[in-house]
Amino acid sequence: MRPIDGVARGHADATWSIPMSLVRMLVETEAPAADLAQPVDAFAGVRRFALGLLIPLALALAWEAAVRAGLTDGRLVPPPSRIYETFVGLAASGELPRHAAATILRVALGFGLGVAAGTLAGAVAGYWALARVLMDPTLQALRAIPSIAWVPLFILWLGIFEESKIALIAVGVFFPVYLGVMGAILAVDRKLVEVGRVFRLGGPAMIRRILLPAVLPAYVVALRSGLGLGWMFVVAAEFMGASEGLGYLLIDGQQLGKPAQIVAAIIAFAVIGKATDWILTAATTPFLRWQDAFGQAETP
Amino acid sequence: MLAIESVSRTYPGGVHALERVSIAVAAGEIVAVVGGSGCGKSTLLRLVCGLDRPSAGRVLLDGGVVTGPHEKIGIVFQEPRLLPWLTVAGNVEFGLDGRPRAERAGRAKVQLARVGLADKASAWPRQLSGGQAQRAAIARALVTRPQVLLLDEPFSALDAFTRIDLQDHLLDLWADLTPTLLLVTHDVDEAIVLADRIVVMKPRPGRVHEEIAIDLPRPRDRQSAAFDFAKRRVLCALDRSLARPGVDREAAAEAGAALWW
Known part of the structure; x- marks a missing residue:
C-alpha cells in the first residue's frame, strides 16, 4: 500500500498544488494538535510541512527572478524583496508600530467592552429563565443583522x-x-449543580x-471566536475613515498605489492576530489542566 | 432520629412516584431500601436530602422539618459526581467552605487517609479509577460529619470485587462516627451485608411493602446459611411486592423475578 499511497500523494501535490498547499497551511495553523494525535515519525511531519511550503516558496522565488530579469516591472504585484523592504522601512520609521498600536488599542477596547457585555x-440569560425569555429573542434578532450594517x-450616533x-468591534x-x-451555562451538568x-x-x-x-472551556472558545471577529471588524472600522491604524495603511496603499504597503499591512494583521490568539490560549491553559478531553493527551 | 412521615410525591406530568411512605430510622441505624425499578427509591432519597420537596407529608430530622438541603444530611450518589476542576483534596474540602484553610486541609487529609486515598490528594478526578472516585465521594460526604448519610446505589457501577471491598470499608467508616445510614440499593446481598433493617418497596406508586429486620452479627459472612436464609426472605418479599392481584402465585413470582433481575 505504501508506494501507491506515495504515488497518489505525489500526484495530488503536483496536480492540485496551490489549493492543496493552501489547505495544508490552514490545517496546520489551525490544528497543530492533529499532528500530535497521530503516531507518525517526526520526519514525516517535517517533510509534509516542507512539501507544503514548496509551492508558495517556488512561486515567490520565480516572481522575484522574473522581476529582477526585467520580464515584468512588478508594480501591481510586488516581489517578495520589495514587500520585505517596505515592511522593514515601515517598521524602522516607526510608522508600522504607530499604526499597529492604534489598531491594537481599538481591538483591545472593543474586545474588552464586547466581552464584558x-x-x-x-x-x-443562562442562569435566569425569565431573563432568557425576555432578552434572547431580541438579541437573536439583532444578531441576524450583518454588523457592518450598523x-x-x-x-451618526457616535x-x-x-x-x-x-x-x-464591541458589537x-x-x-x-x-x-x-x-x-x-445551559449545558452545565445538572448532577454537578446538585452537588452544589x-x-x-x-x-x-x-x-x-x-x-x-x-x-470555562467553552468560554475560552467563545473568547477566541470573539477575538477573531474583533480583528475582522477593526478592518471594517478603519475603512470607514481613520487617520491611523493598519486598516488605514491598507486604504492608503490602495489610494497611493503602493501594493507592497498593502501586503505589509496584511502580514502585520496576520502576525498580530495570531499572536493575540496565542496569548489568549496560553493565558487560559493553566486553568484548564483538569479537563478530561480528547484534545488533551495525558503527560505522565 | 430521621422520620419520613407519610410522604407522597407526584410529578407535574402526573407520575405518581411515592404514596404515603413512612419510615423511621433511629440514630446510628443502617436501613436499606430495596425494590424493583420504578418504586421511587431514588425519589425518596432526593426528598430526604432536600433536592426535591414532597407533595404531601414531611421529613423530620430530630423533630425539625427538612425543607431543603440540610447541613447534617450528606449524600453519596450513584456516580461519584466529583467536580473535575478540583483536585481530589479540593473535592473533599468542598463542603467545608467558611472554615479556616488549615482546618479544611487537615480534615480533608484525615478523611482521605481514612478512605485509603492519602496518596491521591493532589490527583485530578479523571485520574482515579471508578472505585477510587467513589471513595473520594464518600470522603466528601463524610468530612462534614453528617448525622445522616444517604447512599443512592453507591456501588452499583463498580465491579464485584471492588463492590465487596467498599461495602466492608463503608462499615468501618460508619463505625467511626456511627451516622444514620439510609441506603438505596437493588443488590440484595449488599442490603443484607450492611443493613440492620431492610425496607422492601413496591412500585406504581412507590409504597412501603414490608420491613425485614436483619439481626445477624457483624461482620457478616456472605457464605453462611443464616445469610442465605435472610436473602431468601428478602427475595420472597420482593416477589410478593411485584405480584399483581388476580394472577396465579407461581407465575407472578417468576414474572416478578424476571422484572427484578
Whole structure:
C-alpha cells in the first residue's frame, strides 16, 4: 500500500498544488494538535510541512527572478524583496508600530467592552429563565443583522472618531461571547449543580464555585471566536475613515498605489492576530489542566 | 432520629412516584431500601436530602422539618459526581467552605487517609479509577460529619470485587462516627451485608411493602446459611411486592423475578 499511497500523494501535490498547499497551511495553523494525535515519525511531519511550503516558496522565488530579469516591472504585484523592504522601512520609521498600536488599542477596547457585555448578558440569560425569555429573542434578532450594517448609524450616533469604531468591534465581539456563555451555562451538568445544592451553595456561590469553572472551556472558545471577529471588524472600522491604524495603511496603499504597503499591512494583521490568539490560549491553559478531553493527551 | 412521615410525591406530568411512605430510622441505624425499578427509591432519597420537596407529608430530622438541603444530611450518589476542576483534596474540602484553610486541609487529609486515598490528594478526578472516585465521594460526604448519610446505589457501577471491598470499608467508616445510614440499593446481598433493617418497596406508586429486620452479627459472612436464609426472605418479599392481584402465585413470582433481575 505504501508506494501507491506515495504515488497518489505525489500526484495530488503536483496536480492540485496551490489549493492543496493552501489547505495544508490552514490545517496546520489551525490544528497543530492533529499532528500530535497521530503516531507518525517526526520526519514525516517535517517533510509534509516542507512539501507544503514548496509551492508558495517556488512561486515567490520565480516572481522575484522574473522581476529582477526585467520580464515584468512588478508594480501591481510586488516581489517578495520589495514587500520585505517596505515592511522593514515601515517598521524602522516607526510608522508600522504607530499604526499597529492604534489598531491594537481599538481591538483591545472593543474586545474588552464586547466581552464584558457578552459575558454578563450570557450569564444572566443562562442562569435566569425569565431573563432568557425576555432578552434572547431580541438579541437573536439583532444578531441576524450583518454588523457592518450598523456603521452608518454608529457614525451618526457616535461620530467618525474612535467611539464608533470601538462600538462596531464591541458589537462583533459581543454575539459569539453571549451565545457561548449562555449555551455553556445551559449545558452545565445538572448532577454537578446538585452537588452544589446538597452543600447549600447560594446563587453567587453556585455561580462562582460550580457554573463558572464548568463553563470555562467553552468560554475560552467563545473568547477566541470573539477575538477573531474583533480583528475582522477593526478592518471594517478603519475603512470607514481613520487617520491611523493598519486598516488605514491598507486604504492608503490602495489610494497611493503602493501594493507592497498593502501586503505589509496584511502580514502585520496576520502576525498580530495570531499572536493575540496565542496569548489568549496560553493565558487560559493553566486553568484548564483538569479537563478530561480528547484534545488533551495525558503527560505522565 | 430521621422520620419520613407519610410522604407522597407526584410529578407535574402526573407520575405518581411515592404514596404515603413512612419510615423511621433511629440514630446510628443502617436501613436499606430495596425494590424493583420504578418504586421511587431514588425519589425518596432526593426528598430526604432536600433536592426535591414532597407533595404531601414531611421529613423530620430530630423533630425539625427538612425543607431543603440540610447541613447534617450528606449524600453519596450513584456516580461519584466529583467536580473535575478540583483536585481530589479540593473535592473533599468542598463542603467545608467558611472554615479556616488549615482546618479544611487537615480534615480533608484525615478523611482521605481514612478512605485509603492519602496518596491521591493532589490527583485530578479523571485520574482515579471508578472505585477510587467513589471513595473520594464518600470522603466528601463524610468530612462534614453528617448525622445522616444517604447512599443512592453507591456501588452499583463498580465491579464485584471492588463492590465487596467498599461495602466492608463503608462499615468501618460508619463505625467511626456511627451516622444514620439510609441506603438505596437493588443488590440484595449488599442490603443484607450492611443493613440492620431492610425496607422492601413496591412500585406504581412507590409504597412501603414490608420491613425485614436483619439481626445477624457483624461482620457478616456472605457464605453462611443464616445469610442465605435472610436473602431468601428478602427475595420472597420482593416477589410478593411485584405480584399483581388476580394472577396465579407461581407465575407472578417468576414474572416478578424476571422484572427484578
